[in-house]
Amino acid sequence: MKLFTDEIVKRLEKLLEMDASDIESLLQTPTDTTMGDYSLPCFKLAKTLRKAPPLIAQELADNIEKGPPFEKIEAVKGYLNFFVARGALAETVLTQVLEQGARYGESDAGKGKAVVMDYSSPNIAKPLGIHHIRGTMIGNALYRIFKVLGYTPVGLNYLGDWGTQFGQLMVSYKRRESELSRGDITVKELLDLYVEFHNESDEERLDDEARAWFKKLEDGDPEAVSLWEKFREESLKEFQRVYDRLGVTFDSYVGESGFIEQSQDVIRRMKEAGVAVESEGAMVVDLEQYDMPPCLLQKKDGTTLYATRDIAAAEYRRETYKFDQLLYVVGSQQKLHFRQVFKVLELIGHTWAQRCHHVDFGMLSFTGGTFSTRRGKILFLEDVLDRAVELAREIIDEKNPTLENKDEVAEMVGVGAVIFGDIKHRRNKDIVFDWDTALNFDGETGPYLQYSCVRLGGILRKYGKKLPTTADLSLLTADEERTLITLLGDFPRQIRRAAEQYEPSIVASYLLDLAGTFNTFYQKHRVISDDADLTAARLLLVSALRTVIRKGLDLLGIKCPERM
Ligand code: ARG
Numbered sequence: 001m002k003l004f005t006d007e008i009v010k011r012l013e014k015l016l017e018m019d020a021s022d023i024e025s026l027l028q029t030p031t032d033t034t035m036g037d038y039s040l041p042c043f044k045l046a047k048t049l050r051k052a053p054p055l056i057a058q059e060l061a062d063n064i065e066k067g068p069p070f071e072k073i074e075a076v077k078g079y080l081n082f083f084v085a086r087g088a089l090a091e092t093v094l095t096q097v098l099e100q101g102a103r104y105g106e107s108d109a110g111k112g113k114a115v116v117m118d119y120s121s122p123n124i125a126k127p128l129g130i131h132h133i134r135g136t137m138i139g140n141a142l143y144r145i146f147k148v149l150g151y152t153p154v155g156l157n158y159l160g161d162w163g164t165q166f167g168q169l170m171v172s173y174k175r176r177e178s179e180l181s182r183g184d185i186t187v188k189e190l191l192d193l194y195v196e197f198h199n200e201s202d203e204e205r206l207d208d209e210a211r212a213w214f215k216k217l218e219d220g221d222p223e224a225v226s227l228w229e230k231f232r233e234e235s236l237k238e239f240q241r242v243y244d245r246l247g248v249t250f251d252s253y254v255g256e257s258g259f260i261e262q263s264q265d266v267i268r269r270m271k272e273a274g275v276a277v278e279s280e281g282a283m284v285v286d287l288e289q290y291d292m293p294p295c296l297l298q299k300k301d302g303t304t305l306y307a308t309r310d311i312a313a314a315e316y317r318r319e320t321y322k323f324d325q326l327l328y329v330v331g332s333q334q335k336l337h338f339r340q341v342f343k344v345l346e347l348i349g350h351t352w353a354q355r356c357h358h359v360d361f362g363m364l365s366f367t368g369g370t371f372s373t374r375r376g377k378i379l380f381l382e383d384v385l386d387r388a389v390e391l392a393r394e395i396i397d398e399k400n401p402t403l404e405n406k407d408e409v410a411e412m413v414g415v416g417a418v419i420f421g422d423i424k425h426r427r428n429k430d431i432v433f434d435w436d437t438a439l440n441f442d443g444e445t446g447p448y449l450q451y452s453c454v455r456l457g458g459i460l461r462k463y464g465k466k467l468p469t470t471a472d473l474s475l476l477t478a479d480e481e482r483t484l485i486t487l488l489g490d491f492p493r494q495i496r497r498a499a500e501q502y503e504p505s506i507v508a509s510y511l512l513d514l515a516g517t518f519n520t521f522y523q524k525h526r527v528i529s530d531d532a533d534l535t536a537a538r539l540l541l542v543s544a545l546r547t548v549i550r551k552g553l554d555l556l557g558i559k560c561p562e563r564m
Contacts, residue, residue: 003092004069004084008038011065016045029490036072036081037089037486043078053078086482087474093489094473097544102551105492110151113324116317117143117153120248121330123160124235124255125169125190128242128381130433131331134361137419138427139329140248140557141504142359148555149499154321158313159255161232163306167214168197170227171206187238190231191378211301218260218303232257242382245415247557262312263304267297275347285344295340310341318352325355327502332360332428359502362430364422389414391439392447396564399441409561413447414439416558420446423556424508444512446558449549452515453560456546459527460539467543471536480521484541487514491548495555504556511552518545 009023016023023040030039042053042060049056057075064073064080069088074081097104119139122132139155146153172193173180180189200206216224236253243249267283270276276283276297283298297308317326328338338358345353392414396406403409421438425431441447460467476485491510498506527538550560 004038004082004089007069008040008082012040012060014065015060015063029493030081033483033486035076035079036074037084037489038082040080040082041078042080086477086485089489090473090476090485093485094540094544097488097547098540101547104547105495105551106148106150107492107496108150109496110146110149110324112152114152114154114321115146115325115327116156116321116323117146117327117329118156118158119143119327119329120243120250121156121158121160121255122239123165125166125187125231126194126235127187127191127378128239130379130381130384131364132381133384133418133422134364134427135329135331136243136246136248137423137557138359138361138504139327140246141423141507141555142327142329142499142502144555144557145495145499145504145507148495151324154252154323155250156317157250157253157255159232159236159253159257161228161235162217162256162260162309164210164214164303165194166217166228166231167210167212168206169193169231170213170217170224171209172197173227185230185234187235190234215301215303228257242385245382245385245411246419247559256306256309256313259309259312259316260304262316263308266308266312266315267304270297270344270348273348275344285340285347287340287343290343292336292340292343295344307337307341307344310337311344314341314345314356315350318350323352323355325357327357327359329359329361329502332362334358335360357502359427361427365430365432385415385418387414387435388418388439391435392417395439395441395447400564403563409564412559412561413450413564416446416450416553416560418446419556419558420449420508423504424512426505427503446553447564449511449515449553450558450560450564452518453546453549453553454562454564455522456518456542456549457562459542460546463528463535463539467539468536471540472533473537473540475534475537476541478521478525480517480524481538481541483517484514484521484545487517488544488548491552498555507552507555511549514545514552515549 005024005027008027009020012018012023013020026040026044028039028041030036040057040060042056045056046053051059054075054077057078057080060080061073061075066073069084069092070082071085072081072083074083100106117139119142120132120136122128128136143153143155169190176193197206197210213224217228267276270285271283276285278284279294281300282296284294284296286294288294295307296305297311298304314326317323330338335358338356342353342356342358345356389410393406393410396403396410396413417438418433421433422431424444437443438445439447441451476482487510494506494510498504525538527542528535553560
């Protein structure tokens with residue numbers, strides 16, 4: 001709450017010879033409420049003041065101006081802790097939430113700054129697999145999070161639509177052309193072709209043929225280009241269907257194929273600058289002094305590589321969007337690739353290479369191991385969503401058989417379960433997706449949060465009248481009520497933290513905390529009672545909670561039904 005920190009800074013300014021903004025950046029909101037609502041750690045002051053932190057904290061505590069809105073200001077070890085009077089805290093927090101409604105937590109901190117994000121970015125000619133859920137939804141959540149902080153997010157779906165694999169596909173396709181060319185080819189058929197190729201590719205001849213086809217494609221051969229266009233178009237159609245279900249959008253679908261010419265230009269410039277050198281007929285950038293293997297830019301036959309296209313694409317993005325940050329939301333297997341790309345960008349003099357970040361994430365598996373397209377063992381994302389929706393539908397049929405629009409709700413709950421089951425984990429963790437836990441209405445799940453929201457809405461409906469506009473909020477003195485208010489007040493900071501760490505799971509854990517505390521509260525207390533004043537205060541709390549949980553779920557890309 002800006003108001004309280006402003007007041008703290010004002011009082012501290014009189015005692016410290018420091019700029020207000022520096023004081024403010026030192027302030028923390030302790031997670032342990034016995035440490036107060038705000039805390040000033042004195043460790044950083046020790047050097048300039050040449051005193052031990054506990055002594056500094058004590059002297060500040062002795063001399064600082066006391067009184068409202070603080071009920072207590074005390075020194076504990078090296079910290080100066082501020083306790084906001086509960087009534088004042090509840091008043092400020094709830095008024096803000098209720099006044100700002102669905103905009104609560106938003107700010108204009110990022111005004112004028114573009115954050116470009118490359119996420120999802122699947123390879124075409126294969127269906128989206130379950131592993132794509134991670135990059136797609138982490139990217140989507142970061143997009144929403146940066147947006148509410150006032151940044152200008154730009155979502156790029158950098159399709160993997162170029163590379164030797166298309167030569168391979170063409171080889172298999174050509175062999176079955178008569179049967180395949182009649183109608184549209186589906187992405188699943190393309191996947192079969194791909195698997196077929198790899199089942200036989202022990203034969204070197206096939207590899208040579210595939211390379212030849214890819215070379216034709218890079219040289220603009222009309223047949224190769226038209227096949228490639230067909231593959232791309234069909235793939236996009238299928239991707240779109242899944243993105244629609246997930247509520248994910250992009251501002252651009254320019255993929256690797258958009259950077260072929262520029263890649264040649266990159267190679268030429270790097271050669272001229274002496275950054276790239278020839279090695280056995282190929283062009284490489286030697287990165288030995290940075291403890292990395294060489295970055296390959298051009299093969300012997302003159303075709304470009306993944307890294308070359310990424311370098312060209314990064315330059316284009318800088319030119320086009322003048323980004324403040326460029327985020328690559330891509331699995332950790334590509335760590336080395338991005339280290340190489342960023343280093344090469346730096347070597348050709350792009351100081352903005354520092355603004356590029358690999359937002360990496362771990363692997364997703366189901367029980368039964370990881371899935372590799374090459375071996376044909378791919379678990380399609382769409383099938384997983386269908387299955388989740390089907391299970392959600394069964395649960396709804398059982399719990400709430402008379403519910404209207406069951407299909408719509410089942411879609412929200414099933415899809416929400418899959419999204420949350422992934423996004424609640426810190427992104428760098430390898431995770432195992434488990435059906436039972438993901439769909440559980442009581443566990444740490446999407447449906448649990450959706451259900452909490454529905455319950456909060458149910459309480460307001462049950463009250464039946466227009467919500468009171470004011471109430472005596474100092475009546476909210478139960479332990480859980482105090483925690484709920486502190487948590488509500490912390491929402492804006494949690495959004496900022498999630499953006500700083502590129503970590504949507506921070507919002508997810510926060511929501512679980514909030515819903516968990518509410519549910520404990522609700523087991524012990526009634527919201528609507530004979531005590532009109534207390535009822536009014538609690539109703540406002542319930543309304544604020546509902547607003548924040550909905551908003552948090554929305555940031556994660558999860559929809560919330562009215563009833564379920
Ligand atoms: N298409 C790649 C893959 O599926 C991911 C692309 C990530 N983005 C990038 N700029 N390299 O592995």
